[in-house]
Amino acid sequence: MGKRIRSLAGIVAAAGLAVGIAAPPATATVEMGEATHQGCVFCHPQDIRIAGPAGLYYKENGSLDGYEGMEVPAKLTAEDCLGCHDESWETNPKQRKLEDPHADKAELKHGDGAFWCLRCHAPGHRNKLELMNGEELDWRDSPRLCGQCHGPVYRDWKAHLHGRWSGELANATPARLCPDCHNPHDPKFKPLPPEPAPQEPVAAPVAADLTFVAVGGAIVALLLTAFAAFGRRD
């Protein structure tokens, strides 16, 4: 699907440029790269309504107006990033309140303001993470990224003491990576609804016990009678 849209968007963009329609400036105050200042309409035609597979984004007239009051987008994947953040899109390293499709990440609730998105996301390749030494990581290697600042926890994690490991004891694999338990943008573990409580004990089943006694007694009586009759005949 991604490919289809990419080519579609490419065609649209190409067509838009070919016909020479200068896209009206985006009405929202998006800083999409200080140099280019491109708005969404640079690539997406004005009157197109776009809803992602999860109804992610909604775009009506090339502005970001439609986003207000929209549901918080479901999680994006690494493949999604390059659709917008391609080479033509300049990075804005300024720490700011984002007004953009990553609505739930408008503010970073991690690190007490000490760092910004690009401490973790590679500025050039949004589908990658970046270590402090400039090395780029795939998302699935995120524990190393976190380990830069959370050394002791990272060490515990490697020793299987933090997080959940599963499968065979001798050959355990992580059942979860750090971001699966801690949203990297708001890492405190979130409360969750508990499973139902155990049933409160009910009174002992007296009735059953009584049948036991009654029936048992009846049988014993029967047997006794039988034995008695047997004995008399002898």
Place this chain on the structure above:
Amino acid sequence: MATPDRTPARPTPEPRPMTLQPASSSSRPVSRRDFLRRVGQGSAAFAVTTMVPTDFLQMPKIFTQEDFTWKHFVEMTDAEKQQRVQELEELYRKRFNDDRISIATTPAKEGVLWGYALNIGKCVGCRRCVKACVGENNQSRDPEIEWIRVLELEKGTMDLDESHHYYNPKEVPDEEHYYMPVQCQQCENPPCVKVCPTTATWQEKDGIVVVDYNWCIGCRFCLAACPYFARRFNWGEPTWNGNLNPHMHYLGNRPRFKGVMEKCTFCIQRSREGHYTACVEACPVGARKFGNLLDPQSEIRQLIAAKRVFRLKEEAGTHPKFFYFTD
């Protein structure tokens, strides 16, 4: 209700370790088992002929006459175990209408002593472990039996008598509480084993305390002896809602019946195959850790070395192999 399993409808396998004729090739005298077998058959015949329609004589459907006559599990030879298990598999497959049912008798591995640790700093009291355990280990759904009990304690206290386990808020953890799941602590010095009058419960080489459900007479001494309230009794006929885990172990999650005791076995059917227990796999916060106490590289050993660890009711002298810790 009929008593299908006591009638000869079930085909009896040819070779039997014990025959009805004690005077056969083996020169063994009439053993207690043979005696019981005959008495059992006699009374079965009595019950069938008289057709006494009582609950009392009605054996649970998965409880067969052979159950009276089989040896104690630890006394069985491998061949006998094999045969016993085959019989049971056949019986269960028919009874539960599930051909996948298999019953392992995997023995303890040399050089393995299982230990468990639980991070009470992380546990959020969500009871995912409880439900995973019920599903894995075939606890009765109704009447409800749960091997794990999650205690809710007020922060700043350690008094188990003041704990609650029926808590049910919308979300956990709750600000004022912390949580302490309690299950069988697999004591090295288990009081439950000591008090059992029929040796129906014992400690295996890998440290797991198990129950042979067919030798349990339901006296519940062990229930009273356990300082951790870790044993559960089948007061009623267990039911499973058709959700039976077919992957069974003879000493673990095979279906129990009314009147016997059961308890956590560290998922013997999983751990002896080298897998994590169901509760470890279910814990969303990763608070549960499991491993071999004799392996210095294991998680459990590293954890005991690195973390603040304690055991519950240590003063009871039970030497649990279940540790609690915080980061």
